[in-house]
C-alpha cells in the first residue's frame with residue numbers, strides 16, 4: 044500500500060518511522076511519502092491560508108496550494124488514490140472504514156490546519172479521488188495530522204504481514220465475525236497470581252471451548268457496560284442463548 048500525506052508539518056509523521064509501521068515500511072509492505080504543502084506556494088512567505096469569506100474567527104486554507112499539491116501527487120494516475128480529509132465534521136472513522144481503507148492500493152491524506160480547507164477543494168476532487176471526509180471522534184484537534192497518524196496505524200496493522208500474529212486482527216474489538224460489534228474483554232499473562240490478584244481459573248483450564256465462551260461473556264459484559272449503544276445494536280441473530288443470559 045502507498046500512503047501519501049500532504050501537510051505543513053510533515054515532521055509530525057516521524058512516529059511512522061518506528062515500531063510496527065516503521066518495520067512494515069522497511070519491509071516494503073507500506074510506502075509512506077510525505078509532502079510539504081508550502082512547496083506549492085509561490086510567494087515569499089509561502090502562504091497557505093487567508094481570512095474566511097463571510098467573516099468569522101480564524102483562517103481558511105487556500106485552495107491553490109492544495110490543488111497544486113494534490114495534482115502533483117495524484118496527477119493523472121490511471122488509478123488515482125483515495126483522498127482522505129480528517130475533519131470533526133466528517134463521517135466516523137471506524138474499524139469498518141479502516142478495513143475498507145486497508146483494501147485500497149493508495150491513500151492520499153490531506154490534514155488541514157486552521158479552520159479547514161476551502162470547501163471548493165473537496166468539490167473539485169470529490170468524485171475523481173473518491174473523497175472521504177472522516178472524523179476520529181467527537182472532539183476538535185489543532186490540525187488533522189494526529190488524526191492521520193491514528194488512521195494510518197489503524198489501517199496499516201490490517202495489512203497482511205504487518206502484525207506478527209494475524210490472529211490479533213480477528214480478535215480485535217469491532218472485528219468482523221464473532222467479535223462484530225463487541226469490545227475486547229480483559230487479558231492476562233504470567234504470573235498466575237500478582238499482588239493477590241488471581242488470573243481467572245478458566246483461563247488456566249486448557250478447556251478451549253469454555254475459554255472462548257468466557258471471553259465472549261466478558262466481551263458482552265464490557266460492551267454493555269462501556270458502550271450500551273453498541274450493545275443495543277447487536278444483531279439478535281448473532282446472539283445465542285448464553286449471550287442473552289449475560
Ligand SMILES: NC(=O)c1ccno1
Pocket residue numbers: 129130131177178179180181182183184185186187190
Ligand atoms: N475529530 C477529528 O477527526 C479531527 C480532525 C481534525 N480535528 O479534529
